[in-house]
Amino acid sequence: MTIRGIKALLSLALGLGLLSGCQAATTATKTTSSQSSQTSRVTTKRTQKATQRHSTSQPYRHWHSVKVVHLPILMYHSVSSGNQLRVPASEFRTQMTYLKRHGYRTLTADEAVYALKTHRVPQQKIVWVTLDDSYKDNLTAAWPILKQTHQHATINFITGFTNKKNHLTLADAQRMKASGVVDFQSHTVRHLDLNNLTYQVQLSELTSSKKWLDQHLQQKTAVICYPAGRANQQTIRADKQAGYQYALSTAPGIATSTQSPYNLTRQRVTPGMSLTAFESLLTGIQ
Numbered sequence: 001m002t003i004r005g006i007k008a009l010l011s012l013a014l015g016l017g018l019l020s021g022c023q024a025a026t027t028a029t030k031t032t033s034s035q036s037s038q039t040s041r042v043t044t045k046r047t048q049k050a051t052q053r054h055s056t057s058q059p060y061r062h063w064h065s066v067k068v069v070h071l072p073i074l075m076y077h078s079v080s081s082g083n084q085l086r087v088p089a090s091e092f093r094t095q096m097t098y099l100k101r102h103g104y105r106t107l108t109a110d111e112a113v114y115a116l117k118t119h120r121v122p123q124q125k126i127v128w129v130t131l132d133d134s135y136k137d138n139l140t141a142a143w144p145i146l147k148q149t150h151q152h153a154t155i156n157f158i159t160g161f162t163n164k165k166n167h168l169t170l171a172d173a174q175r176m177k178a179s180g181v182v183d184f185q186s187h188t189v190r191h192l193d194l195n196n197l198t199y200q201v202q203l204s205e206l207t208s209s210k211k212w213l214d215q216h217l218q219q220k221t222a223v224i225c226y227p228a229g230r231a232n233q234q235t236i237r238a239d240k241q242a243g244y245q246y247a248l249s250t251a252p253g254i255a256t257s258t259q260s261p262y263n264l265t266r267q268r269v270t271p272g273m274s275l276t277a278f279e280s281l282l283t284g285i286q
Contacts, residue, residue, distance in 0.1 A: 060120060065119055068256055070254055070256050071128055072127050073130060073248065073255050074129050074269055075267060077131065079131070089142075095275075096149040099127060104126065105126050106127055108154070109185050112154075112223075113222050116246065129153040130156060130248065133161075133187065135168070139176060143179075146181045146182065152180075155182055156187035156223075156248070157184045158188065158189070159188075159209045161191070184213060186225065186244070188224070189208050190205065203241060203242060223246045229248075229250025229251065230249075236260075247261070247264065252265060253266075254267065269281065
């Protein structure tokens with residue numbers, strides 16, 4: 001082989017070596033970049049999870065203390081039309097939209113109990129929307145409106161009515177609760193006027209409905225809503241023994257933290273009500 005041939009081979013070998021080194025360096029760079037990206041994603045997910053855990057563990061950290069809590073509790077029943085206990089869906093939508101546009105926070109039952117018990121409230125104006133009797137239209141009419149307007153409501157559930165045609169089933173309640181838009185509290189088992197019952201029958205109605213809700217909805221039911229809004233001293237004693245912390249009546253007025261926790265007043269929403277009249281339910285100013 002000539003000297004020129006030897007030089008050509010050496011030059012080729014050197015070029016191949018440099019090319020191999022570049023490829024190795026490029027592969028190493030890609031690997032390092034991929035590992036860095038994966039590490040960044042893992043760190044971000046961990047940070048997000050930590051933030052979510054912190055938010056869940058301290059849900060009231062931005063609430064502030066007040067001397068007296070004033071809480072308008074709106075009382076609805078059926079979202080339909082036909083009588084004074086039925087508010088048409090169009091009116092319900094207008095009212096939920098009003099709450100949203102005017103900066104109201106619609107409390108959950110747990111939030112309402114916390115506010116009344118601790119005298120702490122969020123920065124926004126507050127209202128507690130309740131629907132009595134667990135009618136089927138709470139699912140078909142009210143629930144879609146609550147989701148669309150980003151509002152929350154508490155349904156006072158009659159646990160013995162789950163097989164009745166015009167009432168919510170257990171599956172309905174579980175599905176609605178899972179949405180986070182609705183929660184459920186007790187309206188007894190059979191919706192009987194508690195005033196007309198013996199203490200033991202009252203206690204059975206209150207205890208059985210609470211246990212049913214606790215078991216089937218995986219919760220600690222804290223509120224009892226009296227059928228027809230009526231109760232006596234035996235009822236209050238039974239409330240406490242059954243494990244309820246608060247009770248809702250049908251007596252008019254804005255609820256406050258100075259009221260008896262077992263006789264909270266509510267503001268009844270009636271069909272055909274103007275927005276001015278609806279606003280007066282929230283402010284207490286006629």
